[in-house]
Amino acid sequence: MPRFAYVNGRYVRHADAAVHIEDRGFVFADAVYEVCQVRERCIVDLSRHLDRLDRSLGEIRIRPPMPRAALVGIMREVLRRNRVADGMVYLQVTRGVARRDHVFPSPEVRASLVVTAKSLDPAVSAAKYAAGIRAVTVPDNRWGRVDIKTVGLLPNVLARQQAKEAGAQEAIFVDAEGNVTEGGATNLWIVDRAGTLVTRPADHAILRGITRTTLMDVAAKLGILVEERCFSVAEMLEAREVFVTGATTICLPVVSIDGKTIANGHPGMTAQKIRDAFFAVAEKTAI
Template identity: 65%
Template sequence: MSRIAYVNGQYLPHTDAAVHVEDRGFQFADGVYEVCEVRNSLIVDLTRHLDRLDRSLSELRMASPMDRKAMTVVIREVLRRNRVRNGIFYLQVTRGAARRDHFFPAADTAPTLVITAKSVDPSIARKKYETGIKVITVAENRWDRVDIKSVGLLPNVLAKQQARDAGAQDAIYIDRNGIVMEGASSNVWIVTPDGALVTRPAEHGILRGITRTTVLDVAASLQLSVEEREFTAEDMLAAREVFFTSATGTCVPIIEVDGKTIANGHPGTVASSIRDAFFDIAEKTAI
């Protein structure tokens, strides 16, 4: 079955879906996006994802292409047309197509909206949960407003490729003071030697991950000790557990950083317990 994409009011075969050559997302990365998990035909944390989309649009002074009710209808229809039971949808909004100019286009320029969806084999994630992943650290080199979920992801692309070239699966940004920022497409957590669950505060230095927010709810339900504070690369290497959270991976254990083994080199129990409880706590919206 051919995949179907939604582009500016039309449902199109994936191979025919396109935007204008002067779309500002293409010319300037002048756009924002969201990625949301679908599990067992349920959309995970849709409200929080759409809340963050609204915030990103507001921060960039960009108009929403439609109201939330209409957007939810389109998201569901894209998922149905692609027969996604387990997978993701990707939503991108740009400032629209206009003559190339750094200034904002005319106020009546219509935003561009693209929504795609694809199925993902759940066994791929399960393998990561069972084995853990290896990561490298890279120097922070992104713009200061990573709290906006912008499509300007070139530093992230380069970090991911650097990790692959090093035989790892992902990368973690470290600032000039040795402080852990976040992953190339995820938030970072550690479990300290005394059992505290620690993640960086979600201010402008990192993206306020939706999965991160729900994991805080999960941790409260499990009565885990949680600290939102900065931690260093050295703290990470000394941790009992290190893991990523993201919409596409939920809670992925990290067993090695820069060639150094974390704890006993196996996924830990805290990440596992959070993952087991996650979908009981997360909001679930039927397709």
């Protein structure tokens, strides 16, 4: 079955989708994006994702390309055309097409919008949850505003490639003070020796993940204590559990870091409880 995409007012075959060579997203990574999970023909946590999109656009001063209701309509149509019941929908907004110049175009040009979608096999995710993943630590060399969800992801690309070459599935960024920030494409959590669920505060050093936010609601419902604080690599390696969260991974256990086994080397009960309860708490918007 052919895939379809939305590009600046047109639904086109995915293989034929293209943007102008002077689109500022292509030239400068002058763009932001969002990824939403689709589960059982529902978009998960759509309102929070679009709230974050609005914040990202505001932080880099891009005018939204259309009202929210119209954008949601496009997302639904892309999902329907691609027959996605379980998978993901991706949207990217750039500052638009203009002559190459570092400063903003004058007069302001219309923002560009691309929306794509694809199916993902729930059985593949289930196998990862059951086995857990391996990770490696890398120095955090990203820019100082990773709280803005921009497409400027080259450090993340290089970090995850390093992880792949080491036989791992995720890279864990570590700041100059030796504290963990987050994963290459995920937020990171530990269950400390006291049984508290700990994650880095959502300052400029990490992305305020939507799954991260909903997970806090889940933890509150389950009566699990959550603490936002910095923690070191050493504390992470001694934790009772380590797991990562993201829109398409939800809550994925990490069983080995830098070749060191975490706890007993198997996914822990806290991650399991959170994953089991997650979709009962998360917002679900029908396609």
